[in-house]
Amino acid sequence: MPSVDIVIPCYNQGGFLPDSVGSVLGQQVDDLRILIVDNASTDGSAEVARQLASGDGRIELLLRSTNQGPHASFNAGVDWARSDYFLILCADDILAPGCLARAVNALQRHKEASFAFGGQLIWEADAPCPAMASANDDASCSVVGAEEFVGIFSLPHRPVGTGSILVRTTAQKQAGHYRPELYYTDDLEMLMRLAALGGAVRIDAIQGVRRRHGANISAANWGNWQRELREVWAAYASFFAHEGSALPWGPPLERKIRTNVANRAYWSAVSHRMRGLKAESVELMAFSRSLDPAATIIPPFAYWLRVENVGAFVTRRLREILAQRKPAHPRGPRDGSVPQKA
Structure with missing residues (x-):
């Protein structure tokens, strides 16, 4: 052994x-x-x-x-x-x-x-x-x-x-x-x-x-998609600046991945906007634009062709959005207080 x-x-x-x-x-x-x-x-x-x-x-x-x-x-x-x-x-x-x-x-x-x-x-x-x-x-x-x-x-x-x-x-x-x-x-x-x-x-x-x-070291990133995607891109940028630069498939793959991360940030911005998270949406859209300016001009619909099991993924995200938008108490709190925004 x-x-x-x-x-x-x-x-x-x-x-x-x-x-x-x-x-x-x-x-x-x-x-x-x-x-x-x-x-x-x-x-x-x-x-x-x-x-x-x-x-x-x-x-x-x-x-x-x-x-x-x-x-x-x-x-x-x-x-x-x-x-x-x-x-x-x-x-x-x-x-x-x-x-x-x-x-x-x-x-x-x-x-x-x-x-x-x-x-x-x-x-x-x-x-x-x-x-x-x-x-x-x-x-x-x-x-x-x-x-x-x-x-x-x-x-x-x-x-x-x-x-x-x-x-x-x-x-x-x-x-x-x-x-x-x-x-x-x-x-x-x-x-x-x-x-x-x-x-x-x-x-x-x-x-x-x-x-x-x-x-956890990664606890600061939980639920913070703008930071999560920035950190993922930092790993890619480091790899392609060092070992990846010498690989025959490195430069073209770097361009493809840059587009993927930019598109992912774009649709995450859209998702955050639908949930009423305006500030987070603006940050994500700005990050998307920094990687691929074209992504914020023409919605990158082709991104979804690259996502594995896209139907299940979109359904899951829509359920999350609806769950966040649904009021916890449709008729208001029993004590008559004003509900606070999350």
């Missing part, structure tokens, strides 16, 4: 750390190492990490005395890795049962691919852990070419479990370190770099569980 290295960066996630580590130790991988990198937590995470390491010799520790930022933890893990495969798992997330064996088998079958990915579930704060199917090594998989994968994030897409992606360590070493200037979308940009080295394997199974709570 190939060897696997797992890096678990941690900052003030001591309460979640045992679940994260436990989900790794429960995988069907004989040759396994775990490195917990604590970034000078103030909640006792380091002591939790020590206790976990004292009970299992496969766990190593890197306990920092000063907070060096998340990218220092990611990059320390990249430098530490020496096994056949490598994965970064945030301390508040968990791996799905059997996911490592599925990913290893997929990469063993598809030697050209740089990494394997699947779907993810969201675990909302204070809710029970979502139910997951039992381990299944026979999940179907398919190869996704580099050009196709790089374009995934520019359009609405099936969930990509970015926190449970298994990478060939040789590919990770070649791709290098995470770029600290990309605070929110550093993982997306890294996946583009890895994809450019050999494509990917999509596994038709849930590979990880992302725990969503108020302290």
